[in-house]
Amino acid sequence: MVDIAARVYNHKWKIDPIVRSLIDTDFYKLLMCQSVFRNRPDTRVKFSLINRSKHIPLAKLIDEGELREQLDHIRSLSLSRGESTWLRGNTFYGKRQMFRPDFMEWFEHLRLPPYFLERKGDQYELTFEGPWPEVMLWEIPALAVLMELRGRAVLNQMGKFELQVLYARAMTRVWEKIEALRGIPDLSIADFGTRRRHSYLWQDWCVQAMQEGLGTAFTGTSNCKIAMNRELEAIGTNAHELPMVYAALAENDADLAQAPYDVLSDWHEEHEGNLRIILPDTFGTTGFLKKAPDWLAGWTGIRVDSGDPATAAEEAITWWRARGEDPRSKRVIFSDGLDVDKIRSLHQQFSGRVHVSFGWGTLLTNDFRNLVPDDSLAPFSLVCKAVEANGRPTVKLSDNPNKAMGPLSEIDRYKRVFDVGHQTAQEVLV
Template sequence: MIIRSLLDTDLYKFTMMQVVLHQYPAAQVEYRFRCRTPGIDLVPLIDSIRDELAALCSLRFTEEELAYLGSLRFIHSDFVDFLGLFQLNAKYVSIEPSATAPGEIEIVISGPWLHTIMFEVPLLAIVNELYFRANHPGASLDEGRARLRAKIAMLRDTPGYEQVRIADYGTRRRFSQAWHGEVLSVLKDELGPQLAGTSNVWFAMRNGLVPIGSMAHEYLQAFQSLGPRLRDSQTAALEAWAREYRGDLGIALSDVYGLDAFLRDFDMYFCKLFDGARHDSGDPIRWGDRVLAHYENNRVDPRTKTLVFSDSLDIPRVMELYRHFAGRCLLSFGVGTNLTNDVGPQALNIVIKMTRCNGQPVAKLSDSPGKSMGVEDPDYMAYLRRVFELPPP
C-alpha cells in the first residue's frame, strides 16, 4: 500500500477544498491524466494502479490527523468536521488503456469537486512509484544520497547564501514514499532553518515542519465556469479566495492565463491584499522583474511582497534567482522533482489537470510551451485567448 494516510498530499488540496465546501459544494468537475515524457508505457501498470486506488479509497482521517488539521490557523472547525466523515470513492475514477496512443493510459476523474479534489496528488504518486518499481527494481539510492548531499552542501556552505530557504514540493513526482521521507529527514537535519517546510501535510505533521501551500491551477481554471463571466474569472477566483481567508494564505498563482493577463487583473487592490505571487511557467527572471515593476507602478513597496518560484527548480537555479532578486523583495523557493526523484533513472513528467467544470471546458494557457492544458479543445483555447487578449501560440 503506497498511500497510507489521506494527509499524504499537498496542503493546497485542503485549502482549495475548504473554499469548495463553503462556496461551491455543488460544482461538478472532470480531471484527466497526462504523461509529458515521451515513450513511456504505463499500460502494464493498470491493474496495480487500480489496486492502489482501492486501497486509497479505504482510508479515513484519524483523530490525530484531524486534530493536526484543526491546529492550522486557516482551517475552520466545520471543515475538520466534514473531513471526519470524508472518504474517497473509486466510482469517480476510470483507468483504461488509451484507445488512440499505444502505451499510454487514460485516467479520468469525474464527479463532485468536493469529493474528487483529493485524488490528484496521491494518484500521481502511485503511478510514479509503481513505474519505478516495475522499470528500475534494482535502482540503488546511494546515487540519490550522494546527489542530495551535494545539493545540501552547495546551498548550506556557499558564502552569501545563508539566508536562502527552500521548501519541498515533491510529493506527486517522488521516486517513492520511503525516499521522500528520507530526503526530508536529511534536509531537516542538514539544512536546519534553510528548510522552510514542505507541501506534504503528512510529512509536515510527522517531522514538525511547516506545511506550505495556497492555490493551484485547478482553482483558477474552475472559475471559467463558476465566475460571473469568462473575462472576470481570474478576478472572481481571487475575490472568492479573499472572502475565505481574509488576508491569510496570500500567494496568488499567476500563470493560468499568462503573465500579461494576470497583471491586468492584479490591480492595486489585489497588490495590497495579497502577500505575493507564485511563478510556475515562463522565464522566471523576466517574470519577477515584471511583477516587481507592477508593484511599484501600483504604489506598493515590493520589498514587502513575496515572490515564490516553483517551476522545475534545482539548487543552482535557486541560487541564480536569489542573486538576482535578493534585497528587492521577499523570496521563497519550492523545489520538487529535483529533490524527491533525482536518484539516477529519468523522472517522469506526469500531471492530472482539470479539464471541465459544470459541463463546460476549462483550460490553462501557460507561458511555457508544453504546459498548457486544454489543447484537446482548440476552439475553446482560441476563444480563451481572444477573451483574455492574448496572442496566438
C-alpha cells in the same frame, strides 16, 4: 532512519502502500478543498491523467492489476483520529483552527469517489468524476501512485546490492545539493515534491536531510503527512485548478475575464498574511496583472510557476511599483523546474529586491537521473488536471505554451479574452 534499499528489496504491500493517508497530499489541496466546499460545493468536475512525456509507455511498465489495487486502497482510507486532531488543532501560517468545523466534519466522513481506468495502447486513461470537493482530492495520490509504480517496475529487477548502491548514490546526490545550497545567504526553501516523488519513504528521507543540512533555511514541506510526523510547517497556498474551474463556469466573455479575480476575492475573505499569494499565470501573467484590481497589489506576494522565472519576477516588481507598493516588502516564490543552479541564480538576481522563496519539487524528491544504465528512473512530466466543470471544458494557457491544455477553439477564445500575445515555448522537463 528507514533502510530504504532493504525496504524496497523486502517489499511487503501492507507495510508500504504508496499512499498511506488522505493527508499524504499537498497542503494547498486541503486549503483549496475547504474553499471549494464553502463556495462551489455543487460543482461537478472531471479530472484526467495527462502524460506529457509520451515516450514513457505507462501501460507497458505498470501492471493494471497492481495499479487498481493501489487505487482501491486509497478509496479505503479515511482520516485517523490523530490526523483529524492535527488538522483541527494545529497552527498553520500563524492561524489556529485553519480548517472550519463544518469542513472537518465532512472530511472526517469522506471516502474518495470511484475512478475510471482503461488501457489505451501504451498509456492509461485514468479519470475521476463527481462533486468538486471530493474529486479534487484524487489528484495528488493518483500522481504519486503512477510515479512510484513506474519506479517499482525498475526496482523490482534489481538485486539487494544494486539497490544499496543506487540509494547510496541518490542520497549522495541530494546531500551534495544541500551542501551547495548552504552557501546561499538568507535562503528560504521548502519541499514541494509530493506529486512526482520517487516514493513516500524517499520524500521523507529528503525532508529529513533538508532539515539537518539547511536548518532554519528549510521552511517546511507541502506534504501534510510528513509535516505532521516531522513536526514541520505545512507549506502551500493555491493552484491553477481554482481559476480553471471558475473560468469554465463563466456564462460569457465578461464573466470569463472576471473569473480569476473572483477566485482570489473568495480567497481574500478566508485568508491573510502569507496565504495571500497570487498565482497569476493560469491565463497569462501579463494580462492578469494588467487588469488586476488594486486590492490585489496589497497581497503578500506572487508564485512564479511557468515561463521564464526571471522575466515573471521582473514583471511582478514593475507591477507592484506601478501600483504604489514597495517590492522589497513582497515575496516571490519560485516553484517551476528548480534545481541548485537555478535556485542560486534566481536568489542572486532578486535577493534584496524582494523576499525570495523557493518551492523545490521533483528534482529534490525524484532526481534519479542517470543512476541506472537506461535512465529508466529519470523523472518525467505527468499531471492530473480538471478537464471539465459542469460539462464544460477547462483551459490552462500558462506562460509556457507547451503547458497549455484544453480544446483548441477554447484556447483561442481564452487567448482573445485574456489578451495573450506571443509566448516563448520552453521545454517541459518535470
